[in-house]
Amino acid sequence: MVDLSLDLGQPHSHLVHVSLRCTPATPVLRLRLPAWTPGSYLIRDYVRHLEALEIRQGTQSLQPIRSDPAGWRLELPSLEPIEIRYKVLAADLSVRTCHLDGDHGFLALAALALQVEGERWSPHRLSLRLPSGWQAFVPLPLQADGSWLALDFDQLVDTPVEAGPHRDHKFSVAGVPHRWVCWDATAPATAPADVAPDSLLNAHPALLQDVAAVCEACCRLMGEPVPAASAYLFVLHLLDQGYGGLEHDSSTVLQFGRQALLKPEGYRQLLQLVAHEYLHQWNVRRLRPAALCPIDYDKPVIVPGLWFAEGVTSYFDQLLPHLAGISSEEDVLHDFGTDLSRFLLTPGRLAGQSLRQSAEEAWVKLYRREANSDDNQISYYLKGAILALVLDLELRRSGSCLAQVLRDLWARLGRWGRGYREQDLLEAFCARSPGLAERLPAWLDGFEDPDLPAYLQDVGLMLEPQLAPSPHVGLTASLQGGTLEVVRVVRGGPSQEGGLVVGDELIAFEGLRLRKPEDLAPLLQAGQRQAITISRRGRLRTLAITAAAPAVERWRLLEDPAAAPEALQRRRQWLAVVPC
Structure with missing residues (x-):
């Protein structure tokens, strides 16, 4: 058994205090922090957020030997139990990293849990210390002592942890229990979670019913009478802007923007995100x-x-x-x-x-x-x-x-x-x-x-x-710190052929001042060589570009009348x- 204890008691510090306890089986022990989390294919080097590592065996302090940036080797005087303590900065708000502040905590355990050599397939117990008034939402079996038990390291790392003064909403899919937890980052903290209204459900009262219907549709798609997981947890981070999700065996973490929900298709996009991550329960997690x-x-x-x-x-x-x-x-x-x-x-x-x-x-x-x-x-x-x-x-x-x-x-x-x-x-x-x-x-x-x-x-x-509606010039510009800056130049397009590069500041076109992105289009004339004044690395230059005929701006999928x-x-x- 490996015991992992996470202390979130000082949320304003953005630091998670970690304690890992185990009994070594060999006199030389290796420790390693994962470099990435499954489902998100990017080396994230989580170790860069780890600090203040210390290891004790009884009353004796042990000095780990760094074997590589994310790994350590311990030479042990005995096989008595050891305790490993460290802190992890949780200041990155995404579905694949850790974030802790006074409003909530979200933990991707790949960023927090050291892998102990020889213990990957051993049970791992997870314990949490939370601020007053908070509760934790963890897709693992809850034990009598208030901890959670993972069958092995893989199941532990596959466990997202959401904590805060939230509440969950329960529903079932083909008799299988499901929970929905929403952290609304845009809502004012004016009342405790148990009496505060859920603004998302107020705005969309059929949401849980629709989510359940999408989940049932996933089962029908797979030809299965019940979901693959025996219980399922949805965690939604409702932000001002944002979009994304990460799948797990029996849960998913979603991010969605409130601004998107103001658009007619926004609610449908949220349900599509739900469908995508829920279907991963089969395609990716088990298949x-x-x-x-x-x-x-x-x-x-x-x-x-x-x-x-x-x-x-x-x-x-x-x-x-x-x-x-x-x-x-x-x-x-x-x-x-x-x-x-x-x-x-x-x-x-x-x-x-x-x-x-x-x-x-x-x-x-x-x-x-x-x-x-x-x-x-x-x-x-x-x-x-x-x-x-x-x-x-x-x-x-x-x-x-x-x-x-x-x-x-x-x-x-x-x-x-x-x-x-x-x-x-x-x-x-x-x-x-x-x-x-x-x-x-x-x-x-x-x-x-x-x-x-x-x-x-x-x-x-x-x-x-x-x-x-206007000639094709092959560039995208946006306001960056008050200046109109080129952020994309299409390969082989008129702007690249004219010598423009990403980072150029657009000053004037044909002698007329440019102040915002939409100022350029009305001045373009297809087939004519026109002068554009830019600033590159502080030096003014005048280049010539020849806009092409209007290009396809978008494609529409239509019913064929024939x-x-x-x-x-x-x-x-x-x-x-x-x-x-």
């Missing part, structure tokens, strides 16, 4: 890429199947609210149209990265976006979702559908905890549609788009381009997630 069986917490692991893990999940999260009876067909087409437009307007898909490369390079590109990212990469979430749409429509030509492939993989591998390799995916698709033996590898490795118009025509849909009745029937079956 897991073999490269993550078991997880190596110390270094990056290439996971070529991320396009399936995230792309297929992203595709279905658009359909699940509709399957739950909450969103309309028009909503689904609008949302798929938005994704298709983003995809077609991302130049990196054509030369920067194949879909397989996008997955393989997740550790160094996706989570480290910069000004040129759209030119040299494509998200495996986005392109994976577009490929999932294409695969679904291709499978329907053979009388099957993508949901059946997902269920096949779940029944053969996921249900038994067996990791899948790319060959397993290919075999599952080819078993339902033999023609994919050639097409799928080509789509994964190539840069040519699938024949989207033809596949959309199968279900009576079409893509319509919309041109921008669609045959059979195509309309296929569309109904597609939206109902049943095979043709």
Whole structure:
């Protein structure tokens, strides 16, 4: 048994005081803090937030020997129990890091729990000390002494901890208990949590009912009568702005922006986020890429199947609210149209990265976006979702559908905890549609788009381009500290050919002062060489750019007025997630 105690008693310090106790089995013991957390493929070097490490055995202080930046070696005088104490700065508010202040605490335990050599598969007990009036929400079995018990280190690290003066709301899905906890970062702390109104539920009184319906739709999609987890915890951080989520075996942590909820489609986007992370209960957490069986917490692991893990999940999260009876067909087409437009307007898909490369390079590109990212990469979430749409429509030509492939993989591998390799995916698709033996590898490795118009025509849909209202200059500018600064230059576009670079301050165009981003467009004339005055590293320069004709600004997904009745029937079956 390893005992991990976390003291959140001084929230305004942003410091979590950690105590880890164990009984060593060998005279030389190694300790290591994970470098990343599963589901978020970026080395985060959590050790940079660890401080004041000290180790005692009885009354004796032990000096650890640093073996590498995140690891230590202990030479022990005896095999008596030891206690390891340290502090961790919790000042980063995301779903994969730690945050502690006077309003709440959120802990990603990969950032807090040292892995003790030889104890990975031993039980780990978690204890918390909280400020007065706070309670903890932990997706682990609660023990009689108020602690929580994880079967092993992996289950401990897979446990997000939310704490604060919140309250939870209980509901069930197919008889399985679920809890919903919302930390509203925008609400004034005017009353205790047990009497304060829940502003999100007040604004959306059907929220829990809709969340339950989405969860039930996930079960139907997977062909399962009940969820994969025996109990489930939703934690929502409602911020002014923000979006994201991280999946766990029996819980998820979400971030969503209140500003987004003010838009008509915002509530639907929240339910899509719920659907995405809840579906991960099957696809990713249990139906897991073999490269993550078991997880190596110390270094990056290439996971070529991320396009399936995230792309297929992203595709279905658009359909699940509709399957739950909450969103309309028009909503689904609008949302798929938005994704298709983003995809077609991302130049990196054509030369920067194949879909397989996008997955393989997740550790160094996706989570480290910069000004040129759209030119040299494509998200495996986005392109994976577009490929999932294409695969679904291709499978329907053979009388099957993508949901059946997902269920096949779940029944053969996921249900038994067996990791899948790319060959397993290919075999599952080819078993339902033999023609994919050639097409799928080509789509994964190539840069040519699938024949989207033809596949959309199968279900009576079409893509319509919309041109921008002004000539194309190939740059994006925004106000940065009171100056108008170039934040993106399109590769091969008129601005790059004219010599502009990211970071240039825009001063004037054709002698007219530029003060805000929208000042430039009305001055552009396609095909004419025009002068732009900039400041670069403090020196004024005048460059010449020649704007091109207006480019496609967005694509719209529309119903094809000439669609045959059979195509309309296929569309109904597609939206109902049943095979043709």
